[in-house]
Amino acid sequence: xxxxxxxxxxxxxxxxxxxxxxxxxxxxxxxxxxxxxxxxxxxxxxxxxxxxxxxxxxxxxxxxxxxxxxxxxxxxxxxxxxxxxxxxxxxxxxxxxxxxxxxxxxxxxxxxxxxxxxxxxxxxxxxxxxxxxxxxxxxxxxxxxxxxxxxxxxxxxxxxxxxxxxxxxxxxxx
Numbered sequence: 001x002x003x004x005x006x007x008x009x010x011x012x013x014x015x016x017x018x019x020x021x022x023x024x025x026x027x028x029x030x031x032x033x034x035x036x037x038x039x040x041x042x043x044x045x046x047x048x049x050x051x052x053x054x055x056x057x058x059x060x061x062x063x064x065x066x067x068x069x070x071x072x073x074x075x076x077x078x079x080x081x082x083x084x085x086x087x088x089x090x091x092x093x094x095x096x097x098x099x100x101x102x103x104x105x106x107x108x109x110x111x112x113x114x115x116x117x118x119x120x121x122x123x124x125x126x127x128x129x130x131x132x133x134x135x136x137x138x139x140x141x142x143x144x145x146x147x148x149x150x151x152x153x154x155x156x157x158x159x160x161x162x163x164x165x166x167x168x169x170x171x172x173x174x
Contacts, residue, residue: 001142008141009134015126017133022123029081031092032116034074036060037067037109044103044110051100057114066109074114080121088113 034057038044047064051057058073065074081089091104091113101113 001145004141004145005138008137013137014130014133017137018126018129021133022129027120027122029093029118030078030121031080031118032078033076033092034058034061034114034116035067035069035076035088036065036074036112037070038064038112039066039109041103041105041110044112047112048100048103051112051114057100060112 036044036047036051036057038047043064047060051060058075061070061072061074064070067074069076081093083089084092085106085108087104087106088111091101091111092115095101095113095115097115097117099115101111101115104111104113
């Protein structure tokens with residue numbers, strides 16, 4: 001198995017899988033935002049108006065937000081697509097940095113969102129993911145080798161045999 005795995009890990013194979021996995025994808029986006037969570041649309045609209053009128057967003061969040069992020073000024077840190085509920089994510093994606101959203105309703109309540117910044121996430125350098133790629137190539141080569149052996153064999157594969165049974169020589173007649 002070691003020989004099968006070693007033959008599968010070539011610079012060409014590693015580079016090809018890296019290119020397929022990372023270089024061919026469009027850059028992903030990541031967002032930094034803060035929010036204020038309240039129970040009603042009216043409260044959210046009043047906070048939106050205050051924030052757009054020049055009030056300090058972080059202070060509004062500390063005073064009014066029911067979310068655990070409130071004491072941090074509503075700061076949610078950096079997050080990517082798929083990490084927030086769809087209505088929240090859709091609002092963030094449509095915003096420009098520095099903008100305050102209209103009230104957004106989710107299952108948690110009403111949000112007022114401020115987008116701090118958006119940035120593209122560069123793919124990781126090859127050397128950072130080389131080990132992961134080599135493991136994947138190795139596992140695929142071993143799987144293919146085993147399937148090749150099984151397809152040419154007579155008999156039925158049985159999974160789940162206890163290891164102590166496999167080491168008992170009396171079962172083989174020896």
